[in-house]
Amino acid sequence: MKRLSLWHSIRVRLLLLAIGVELVMLTLLVANSLRLLHVAMTDQARWQVQQMMPVLNAALKAPLAQRDFATVQAVLDESRATEGIDYVVVDDHEGRTLGASGWQAGQKLPEPSRKLPPLSFSTMQRYDEILPIVQSGQQLGNLHLGLNLSRIVSARRMLLTQGGG
Amino acid sequence: MKKLIRICCIAAIVLAFNMTAFAAETFVIGVAPHTSARVILEMYQPLRRYLEKTLGYTVDIVTAPDFNEFARRGLAQDYDLAVTTGHQARLFQTDAGYIPLLTYKADFKAVAIVAAKGPIKKPSDLKNKKVLGLSSASLVTLWGQHWLEYNGIRSLPIKYVSASDSVAQLVAVGEAAAGFTSLANFQKLSPELRGQLRFLVESRVMAGRVYVLNSRRTSERKKIDAALWSFATTPEAKKYFEANKLGGYRKLKTKELNSMDRYAAETRKVVQGKVR
Numbered sequence: 001m002k003r004l005s006l007w008h009s010i011r012v013r014l015l016l017l018a019i020g021v022e023l024v025m026l027t028l029l030v031a032n033s034l035r036l037l038h039v040a041m042t043d044q045a046r047w048q049v050q051q052m053m054p055v056l057n058a059a060l061k062a063p064l065a066q067r068d069f070a071t072v073q074a075v076l077d078e079s080r081a082t083e084g085i086d087y088v089v090v091d092d093h094e095g096r097t098l099g100a101s102g103w104q105a106g107q108k109l110p111e112p113s114r115k116l117p118p119l120s121f122s123t124m125q126r127y128d129e130i131l132p133i134v135q136s137g138q139q140l141g142n143l144h145l146g147l148n149l150s151r152i153v154s155a156r157r158m159l160l161t162q163g164g165g
Numbered sequence: 166m167k168k169l170i171r172i173c174c175i176a177a178i179v180l181a182f183n184m185t186a187f188a189a190e191t192f193v194i195g196v197a198p199h200t201s202a203r204v205i206l207e208m209y210q211p212l213r214r215y216l217e218k219t220l221g222y223t224v225d226i227v228t229a230p231d232f233n234e235f236a237r238r239g240l241a242q243d244y245d246l247a248v249t250t251g252h253q254a255r256l257f258q259t260d261a262g263y264i265p266l267l268t269y270k271a272d273f274k275a276v277a278i279v280a281a282k283g284p285i286k287k288p289s290d291l292k293n294k295k296v297l298g299l300s301s302a303s304l305v306t307l308w309g310q311h312w313l314e315y316n317g318i319r320s321l322p323i324k325y326v327s328a329s330d331s332v333a334q335l336v337a338v339g340e341a342a343a344g345f346t347s348l349a350n351f352q353k354l355s356p357e358l359r360g361q362l363r364f365l366v367e368s369r370v371m372a373g374r375v376y377v378l379n380s381r382r383t384s385e386r387k388k389i390d391a392a393l394w395s396f397a398t399t400p401e402a403k404k405y406f407e408a409n410k411l412g413g414y415r416k417l418k419t420k421e422l423n424s425m426d427r428y429a430a431e432t433r434k435v436v437q438g439k440v441r
Contacts, residue, residue: 061202061203062201062202062203063202065202065203065205065206065226065227065228066198066202066227066228066229066230067227067228067229067238068229068230071230093223094191135203135206135207136203136206136207136210137210137214138206138210138213138225138226
């Protein structure tokens, strides 16, 4: 009886409505923040790869033209000195591996991550890219690179837990 | 009759299969590392594109880190067509069965360069001085060593530099007293750099860059030879010959490469590891 009277109270109804609106607003706010973060982080990952690829490409052209695969391997190993790159592989136009660092021989190389789908982002730990290595119109090989996304994913997770909490 | 038809069918299938496999393979042109790898790739792109179009193969231009390695790879049959100086062409011919095809019209000479305003005026000034070469198996370096010996000059051991433009730079800035390079590569230097250098000596004409075909391509020799000569008539080739002062292609004279035997023998020793 008392509960019924509370439900009929205009104050209680207004309070519940206010809480509901706030919950909806909070959900929208966190969702939008996650979307913005996703866009920014995706752009950053792509930008990072775009910055790295030409440098690696330039460093690899001469040893590839000389078929100096020891130098190719040294360049690949050194490029992974920082933790940002999961793997880097160079293969020729027939798919033969010429040098690899962080990638097991014989394992199939991943397709490039054209775009990062927002829903799978939390499970996706790597951004994959392929770039042809070309000098004066001659293709010397392909550069495969996997950028580690763990920092981006943990930033997203932190926003979700702390923003929601 | 049925048996004959069956054999013909099998033969046709095998032939078709072999032709498909052959068409898909890569034709590798090895160019001796007379300058930087990027420049070599750029220089030979018109030829690569033309041969791809004419022969129907995928054609790759490759080079090597130095002349010694280039010689090793040539002897190991790594190249279908090699473009290299006369002495290595002779070595490839005698030791690996390559077939000499043609060379450039322009004379090939080795030169010893010194700084234009430097203290080196005559060969004897090089005594106990630092001298640069390309690598122990390069023709200009071998010629330079002979020239030093002939003049009784005991310079410091020759230092090897990967590209002739680097040799010129180092001599111009005084890092070395002299350097050996080819006249063609000297002429390709920037006018500013050439102005800082002068010749101490110039060699006689030698067999320059020679095109030699791997013997595994003997059956296609006519086709490849014809493609090279027809390439020479194209505007791209003329531009390339003019830019590099090569004058076009010419046939090799009979036994022209034989004069390179002495240098070829030294390269053989280097490749076999009997000389540093």
